[in-house]
Amino acid sequence: SNGTPHAGAIFAAFDRHDIACGSASAPENQNRSSCPTLAAPVITESSGLTHKARLSWNPVPDAASYLVLRNDWGCDRGQMIVGEVAAPETTFTDTELSNDFTVYYRVQPVAANPACVGPVSACVAVTPQRLAGKVRFDRAAYGCNNRVGLTVFDGNVGGPTVGVQVWSDTEPTPEAVTLTETAPGSGVFTGEIFTTDAPPAPDGLVSVTEGDTLTVRYIDADDGEGGTNVPVQHQAGTDCTFPVISAVQHGNLTDTSARITWQTNEVSDTVVLWGDTIPPTNTTTGAERTTSHEVQLTGLASCTVYYYEVQSTDPAGNTAADDNGGQFHHFETLGDLGNGLQPCHAGQVAFLAGVHSCADTVAFRVTDLDLNRNPAVSETVVLRVASTTEPDGELVTATETGPDTSSFTGAIATSSGAPAADGVLQVNDGDLITVTYEDADDGSGQPAISFDTSVADCRGPVVTDLRLEAITHARMTVRFTTDEPSDTVVEWGDTPALGQTSASTALVTDHSLTVNQFSLCQEAFFRVRSTDVHGNTTVVEASGAPFRFRLFDVPGLFWMDTFENGNAQGWTLQGEWQIGPPRGLGGSTGLADPTSAYNNAAVLGHDLTGLGTFPGDYEPNTTQSAKSPPQNALAWRNTKLLYTRRLNTGDNDVASVILWTGGIGVPLFTSNGVVADSSYQVISLDVSSFADRKSSVFVEFKQTADGIEQRSGWTVDDVIFKDGSRPDFAACGGCGTPPAFAGAASAVDNDACGATGVTVSWERAVSWGTGNDGTYAVYRDTNPMFTPSPANLIAAGLTTLSYNDASAPTDRTLYYIVRAENDEICGSGPNNGGLTDGNTRAVAVSETTTQALPGEVLTLRARLVAEAHVRLEWQAVAHATSYRIYRSLQPSGGFALVGETEALVFEDEGAGPATDDFYYKVVGVNACGQEGP
Numbered sequence: 020s021n022g023t024p025h026a027g028a029i030f031a032a033f034d035r036h037d038i039a040c041g042s043a044s045a046p047e048n049q050n051r052s053s054c055p056t057l058a059a060p061v062i063t064e065s066s067g068l069t070h071k072a073r074l075s076w077n078p079v080p081d082a083a084s085y086l087v088l089r090n091d092w093g094c095d096r097g098q099m100i101v102g103e104v105a106a107p108e109t110t111f112t113d114t115e116l117s118n119d120f121t122v123y124y125r126v127q128p129v130a131a132n133p134a135c136v137g138p139v140s141a142c143v144a145v146t147p148q149r150l151a152g153k154v155r156f157d158r159a160a161y162g163c164n165n166r167v168g169l170t171v172f173d174g175n176v177g178g179p180t181v182g183v184q185v186w187s188d189t190e191p192t193p194e195a196v197t198l199t200e201t202a203p204g205s206g207v208f209t210g211e212i213f214t215t216d217a218p219p220a221p222d223g224l225v226s227v228t229e230g231d232t233l234t235v236r237y238i239d240a241d242d243g244e245g246g247t248n249v250p251v252q253h254q255a256g257t258d259c260t261f262p263v264i265s266a267v268q269h270g271n272l273t274d275t276s277a278r279i280t281w282q283t284n285e286v287s288d289t290v291v292l293w294g295d296t297i298p299p300t301n302t303t304t305g306a307e308r309t310t311s312h313e314v315q316l317t318g319l320a321s322c323t324v325y326y327y328e329v330q331s332t333d334p335a336g337n338t339a340a341d342d343n344g345g346q347f348h349h350f351e352t353l354g355d356l357g358n359g360l361q362p363c364h365a366g367q368v369a370f371l372a373g374v375h376s377c378a379d380t381v382a383f384r385v386t387d388l389d390l391n392r393n394p395a396v397s398e399t400v401v402l403r404v405a406s407t408t409e410p411d412g413e414l415v416t417a418t419e420t421g422p423d424t425s426s427f428t429g430a431i432a433t434s435s436g437a438p439a440a441d442g443v444l445q446v447n448d449g450d451l452i453t454v455t456y457e458d459a460d461d462g463s464g465q466p467a468i469s470f471d472t473s474v475a476d477c478r479g480p481v482v483t484d485l486r487l488e489a490i491t492h493a494r495m496t497v498r499f500t501t502d503e504p505s506d507t508v509v510e511w512g513d514t515p516a517l518g519q520t521s522a523s524t525a526l527v528t529d530h531s532l533t534v535n536q537f538s539l540c541q542e543a544f545f546r547v548r549s550t551d552v553h554g555n556t557t558v559v560e561a562s563g564a565p566f567r568f569r570l571f572d573v574p575g576l577f578w579m580d581t582f583e584n585g586n587a588q589g590w591t592l593q594g595e596w597q598i599g600p601p602r603g604l605g606g607s608t609g610l611a612d613p614t615s616a617y618n619n620a621a622v623l624g625h626d627l628t629g630l631g632t633f634p635g636d637y638e639p640n641t642t643q644s645a646k647s648p649p650q651n652a653l654a655w656r657n658t659k660l661l662y663t664r665r666l667n668t669g670d671n672d673v674a675s676v677i678l679w680t681g682g683i684g685v686p687l688f689t690s691n692g693v694v695a696d697s698s699y700q701v702i703s704l705d706v707s708s709f710a711d712r713k714s715s716v717f718v719e720f721k722q723t724a725d726g727i728e729q730r731s732g733w734t735v736d737d738v739i740f741k742d743g744s745r746p747d748f749a750a751c752g753g754c755g756t757p758p759a760f761a762g763a764a765s766a767v768d769n770d771a772c773g774a775t776g777v778t779v780s781w782e783r784a785v786s787w788g789t790g791n792d793g794t795y796a797v798y799r800d801t802n803p804m805f806t807p808s809p810a811n812l813i814a815a816g817l818t819t820l821s822y823n824d825a826s827a828p829t830d831r832t833l834y835y836i837v838r839a840e841n842d843e844i845c846g847s848g849p850n851n852g853g854l855t856d857g858n859t860r861a862v863a864v865s866e867t868t869t870q871a872l873p874g875e876v877l878t879l880r881a882r883l884v885a886e887a888h889v890r891l892e893w894q895a896v897a898h899a900t901s902y903r904i905y906r907s908l909q910p911s912g913g914f915a916l917v918g919e920t921e922a923l924v925f926e927d928e929g930a931g932p933a934t935d936d937f938y939y940k941v942v943g944v945n946a947c948g949q950e951g952p
Contacts, residue, residue, distance in 0.1 A: 023311040024415060055081035057137025060126045065143040069243050072113040072145040074124055078106070079137060082128035086136070087111045094123050094142035107786040116147045118174075119206075137669055140463040148174025152241025154183060154235050155257040158334065163216040163227055165336035171198050171237050174206035183209045183237045187257070190219035190226040193236070205621040216259065231257040246523075258335035262287045267329055267341050269350040274321035274360055277350055279314045279329065284915065286310055286330035297347055299326045308334070315497035322354035324462045326842055331857035344934050345873030358424060362386045364462030368454050369401065370473045373453040375445050376432055376553035377477035381580075382430040385417055400456075404431050405885040406475065407450040409438035412885055413455075416702065435477060448477035451926055453885040465662045468932035470887035479557030480505040487759075487786040490571045491748045492583065493618035493737065494535035499559070499911045500528055501549055507532045508548040515544050515565050526552060535618045537696070538581075540751035541570045561785075562783035562858060566759040568786035573752040575742025578650050578660065582621040583735065594643030595626040596720075602627060605635025605731030607848045609669045609695055617663045617699040618738040625722055625732030635720050636671075636729040644721035646679075647738060651714060658710040659743030660687070660718065661703050665696045665734040673723040674733060678706055680713040687718075690866075701734070705743055715739070722941075749791055754846045754854045760839035762860030768867060769823070771946035776825040777866050783820060788854060790841025796849050797822045798836045803861055807836050809849065813838070816850040833863040873899035873943025882941060899943030899951065906930075910938045919944070 058078055059362055064075035074087065088098035116122060123144050123881050128137040149172045157168030160293040171181050179200050184193035198210035206716045214233075215224040227233065232254055241247040243693050262283040271278040279291050287701040289305030289312040292298070305314045312331065318327065326349045328342035342348070344809040350363035368388030375381050381404065390400050397419040405412025412716045417429030433452075438445045446452060452473045460468035480501035497509050504526035511534055512518040523643050530549065531934035538544055544567055546560035560566060564596045573579065580588045601622050603614035616622045623645055631638045652658065660678070668690050676688040685702055710716045722732050741747070766783055769775040778796055787793045798807040805811060814822050827833060839847035840855045848855045874896035884890045892903060918925055930937055944950040 024929055037040075037949070041351045048663065049878055053132050053136035054390050055130050056115040057082055057128045057130060058136040060085065060128055060140040062124070062126060062140050062143050065124065065145045067145050067147040069150045069174065070114065070116050070118060072116060072122060072124070072147055072148055073618045074112070074145075075110045075112070075128065076126050076140060076141070077707040078109055079128040080151050081130055082106050082137070083131040084129045084408075085109070086110075086127045086129060088125045088127060088139065089113065089115070091120075092123070096123075097797050098123070098125060100774050102429045117145050118149050121146045135560075146204075150175045150241065151507045152237055152239030152242065152249070152251055153253055154237035156233065156235060156253055157257060158336070158672065160256040160258045160334075161214050161227070162261075162335045162337040163214055163257065165214050165926035167212050167214060167233070167255075168227070169196060169198060169210050169212065169235055171208040172206060173208070173237075173239060174201075175241055176206070176208070176244060181237065183210075183235050185212050185233065185235045187214075187225050187227045187233050187740035188231040189228045192219065192221070194221070194223060194225050214257070214365070226937050227257045227259070229259040231255060234545040236586065256335075258333065260285075261337040262331045262339040263335050264329060264331060264339050264341040265915070267343075269348065269349060270314075270689070271352060272353050274353045275319050276315065276317045277319065277325070277352065278346070279316065279327060281312045281329050281331075282398060283310050283331050283339070285333055287333040287339070289314060290330040290332075291327055292330065293325055293326050293327035295320075295323055297330065299328050304324070315376075319352050321352050322462075324349055324365070326463075328825055346934060349461075349463055356388065356425060358426065359783070360632065361426065363388050364460060365467065366390070366461065366469050368456040368462050368469045369471045370452075370454060373473050374476045374553065375446070375452060375473055376555060377433055377435040377448070377475060377944050379433045379553065380430050381444065381452060381454075381473070383417070383471065385427045385429075385456050385457075386425055387458060388425045389458075389460055390427065391419070391423060392427040396429075397422055400427050402429060402454055402456050403885055404444055404452065406433075406452045407442055407924070408447050409767065410882070410884045411438070412453075413440070413442060413444050415901060427933070433475070436631040446475040446477065448475060450475035451888070451928065453887050455885040457567075457886065468886050470885065470929075470932070472928065476503075476551070476553050477555060479555040480551050482547065482549055482557055482559045484782060485547065485785050486561055486590075486783055487568060489533070490568075490786070492539045492573050493537050494533055495537070495568070496531060496533045497547060499530050499547060499549075501530065501557075502528070503551050504528055505549040505551040509545055510548065510552075510565070511543060511545040513541060513543050515567075517544060517546070517565060535616075536568045536620075538583075538619075539570065540572050542756055543568055543570065545648055546824075561759060561761060566785050567756055568759055569751055569756040569789050571748040573747070574742055574745040575657075575737060576750045577652070577655050577740040577742070579737070579739045579741075580647065581619060582616075582623055583619050585621070589648040590623065591646040591648075593645070594641060595630045595637065596623070596643060597625075597627045598623050598643040601734055602629075602635075604629050605633070606667075607633055607636050607726040607730075608669065609693070609730045610697065611635065613665050613699070613732045613734055623720070623733070623735040623738070625734075633729040635731055636949040637724045637732040639724055639726040639729060643720050643816075644723065645733075645735075646719045649679075649717045650740065652680075652710050652740075653712055653714055655711055655713075655716070655740070655742075656707070657742050657744040658705075658707045658716075659703065660706050660710075661701070661739040661740050661741065661747065662718075663701050663736040663738070664701050665699050666690070666694045666732070667696060667730045668694050668722065668732060669724070669728045669730050671725045671727055673721075676721075677719040677721060678709055679715075679717050679719060681715060684719070685709045692810065696923070703747070708720055709745060710740070724816070740746065751789050751839075752789065752843060752845075753789055754764065754843050757854045758787050758790070758841050758856045759785040759786070760858060762855040762856075762858035763835050763837040763862045766833070766835050766862040766864035768864055768946070769868050771867050774794045774829050774866070774868050775889045776819055776823050777833065777835075777864050778823050779837060779862065780821040781837045784839040784856075787839070787841040790843045790853060793841040793853060794818055794850050795840055796838050796840055796855070797809065799826070799827070800834050801831060803834045803838070804836060804865065805861070806859075807838060812849055815848075829866045829868050832863055832865050834863050836861050867946070868950065870945040870947045871898040871944050872949055873897065875952040876902070876941045876943060879939065879941050883931050884926065885931070887929065887931040889930040889937065889939070891925045891927070891941065893923055893941055895923055896943045897950065898945050900946045901944045902941050903944055903950065905942070907938045908935055914938075914940060
C-alpha cells in the first residue's frame, strides 16, 4: 500500500517470540527442545531515502534469518511482515513508500527451525525523504513589486540551510538567497526574495519587467542516486499589470444589508474594506478568482452611512484598490419612517417604468428625508428630466405624496420631434431618458447626484418568421414572432381591400391566430398588425399590398356538407335537430352550445334556437337523430369519414354515430358515460370496409335521452366522405396563385478583408399559393434595377433560408433578388417549372478583399448630460463603419474600451457623478475590424 494505511485492514503480525516452539503450526520433527536462545536485535541504522527506508542491525548468534515488521500507525500497534533477510545479511531496504509519511519498524530473528523465533527489536520510526533535490516558486507569476516564495525539497542536505540563485530576463546576474529548513530533519527549506521594477543591482532584489521569465536554480550536492552537484531549476512568469477596477456599485439596499459589486479586466480576488467611519476597518471577502465581483454585507444598522473601498489582487500578486479618490465610496441603509423601508438622508430618484414611448407620460418618484422640512404640509422639489434628443432637458416639479412622507412624485409628457423648451420632453426611438436629483446632503455631509434612466421605445415590434400553417378547405393559422410582447391582429378578406379582422389582445412574442371563414380553394388576402404595450404598431404586408394565398382542396372528395347553405343537401332532421348558427344556448346541466361554428357560420346541432321545455338542450325521454342524404358509393374506394363535433351528453344518455349502408347500420361511435367537449374535436374514421362500392351510404347522428338530466347535445360541422388514401387537405394546384414571399432580407460580405463570398438571407415564404411547398432561387447582377432571368440566375431549388455565393465577384457592388417557386409544374420557375412570386426587392453588398484604414477622429466634443452622463459627439471619418470609445483616468495612457457604436454620438452612462477626471478618445473601425489612428 506504499506505506499508506487502509481503513478496515487487520494487522495479523504479532511478536513472534510469543509463538511457542512445537506449536501446531510447526512440523512434527521440529519441537521446542530444538530452539536455540535468540537475542533481540539492535537496530543500528534507520534512515529515509527517496520512497525508501533503510535498516541495519547487529547480528544475532544462531539466527538463520531476520523478519522485518512494519506498520503505518505507531510503535504501540501490531505490525505485519514486510520482508525476510537471510543471515548473515543484517540490512534491509523497504521500497515503494510515500515520501514524508512515517512508517514504524521492528526486526525479529528466526532460527534454522522456522518455528523458533527470538524477541523483536525496539521499534524505530523512519520517514522517507526526497534525496533528489527539487526547487519551486510558490506562484506561476509575480508582479513587479511582490514577495517571491522559494522552497527546496532535499532529504540529505545534512545542514540547516541551502543556497539558491534567482535571476530574470531583466537582471540576468543571479541574486543569492539562503533558505532555512522548516524543522530539523524535514528536508524542506524555505525562503524569499522580492521583485522590483528598479534597475538591476546586487541589492538582494531581483529586477523584473512585464513579460520577464524568473528562474531559480539549486545545486543538489547528492541526488541519492549517485549524482553529485546536480543543478535543478524552476521558472515563473511576470505580470506587472494591475487589475483595472470598474463599475463599482452598491445595491440591494435594505435597513440591514447591502451588496457591493464591481468588475475587473482580469481574474482576481474580491475584498471589501467597509465600516461607518473613515477609514473603514471591517473586511469581507468574496470569490478568489473572478472578473465579476460581489460581496454581501449584513448586520448593518438602519439609516446609517457606510464607507467602503474595493480591492482585487490578481494571481501575480498585483493589488488594485478603488477608494473613490481617497474619499471612499459610501451608501446609506434604508429606514422605516412609517411608510415601509425607504431612503433616509441619501436621496434617491427612480422612474416608475423602465420603458416609455414617444407619446407617453414619464412618471418618477424621489425620496429624501431632508426634503421634509415641514411635516405639516406637502412640499415640492424641482428635478431635471432629459433625453438623448433633448439633452438640456426640462425642469419638472415633484410634489410630496402627503405631509411628512418624504416621498415626492412628478411626471412629464413625451413627444417626438426637435428639442424645445416647451415643458414636453422630446424623444426618439432608442433614446436614453434620465431624471436627475441633486441631493444637497447624502447623509455624509456631502452633495450627491441621484439619477435613474429609462429607454424610449417608439417603434413597433419587429415581426419575423411570418407564415401560414394548418391550411384546410376553410381555415388557416397565421403564425409569427416578435422581439417584444405585443398583440395579434389579422386583417383578411377575399379581395385586397380585406374588410375582416380577427384579433387576440394577449401580449406575446410567439403569435398564432386562426381564421376559419373561407371556402374550398378560395383565393384570399391578409396582412398582420402587432402593437406593443406602448402603443407602437407594426404592419406587415407584401411590398405595400396584402399577402395573397389559397385555401386547400379536399383531395379525393366524394361528398361534403359544410351547412353554409342551410339544409340544401337534404338532411332528415328529427325533433329538435336544426341547421344554422350556434348561439351558445342550453347548458341547464353541463356545458352550453358553442357560440360559433368550427368553420364559417353554420352547423348541424340539437336544438340550436331554444326549442321545447329545455331551450338549447335535448328533451327528456326522447330519441332523435339527423341523417345525411343517401349517397351512391359504388365508385367510392378507401372511404374515410371526417366530421367535427362538440358533444355534451349525460351519464345515462346515449349519443351515437351510425353509418348506414344498404339498409344495415354500423355503429361508429357510442357514448359511454358523460361526454363534455369544451372545444371542437376533429374525428377521422376509416369506413372503407363498410362504404366502398355500396349503392347507398349515409351517416346518422343520434341522441337518446332519459328523464334525469338534459344537456346541450350534439354540435356537428363539416361532414366529409373522401378517399382516405389521399391527404385530408392539399393545395388546389392549377398555378392560379403564386407564393406569398417578401424577398431577400439581407446580403453581407463574409469577410471584408478576404474573398470568401457573400451570404444572402431571407425569411420563409408566407404561403405557397396554389402549391403545397416550394424552393427558392437567387439572382445576381450589378444593376440595381435588373430583372431576374436565366442569365442572372445563380442558384435554384434551395430549401434553406440563406445562400453563400462563394463565387461573388470582388471589389464591386452586387445586387441580389430572391424569389420563391412553388412545387407545381405548370409555371415557368427555374427549378421545377413552378409558379414564382414577382418581387423585385434587391439587396446590395460589396464583396471586398481589402479595406482602407479609417481616418482620425479630430472633432470629438464632450458635454455633461443631466449631471449623470458624459455625452460624446464627433464627425464621421472616411472608411469607418463603427467607432470604439476608450476612456482613461489620465491623458497619457491606460485607455480602456467602454463602448462601440455605429452612430456619431455615445453616452457614457453614469460617468457624470464620478469624482475622477475622465479622458476619452474615439477611433474609427473599418469593416475588417481594423482601427484608425
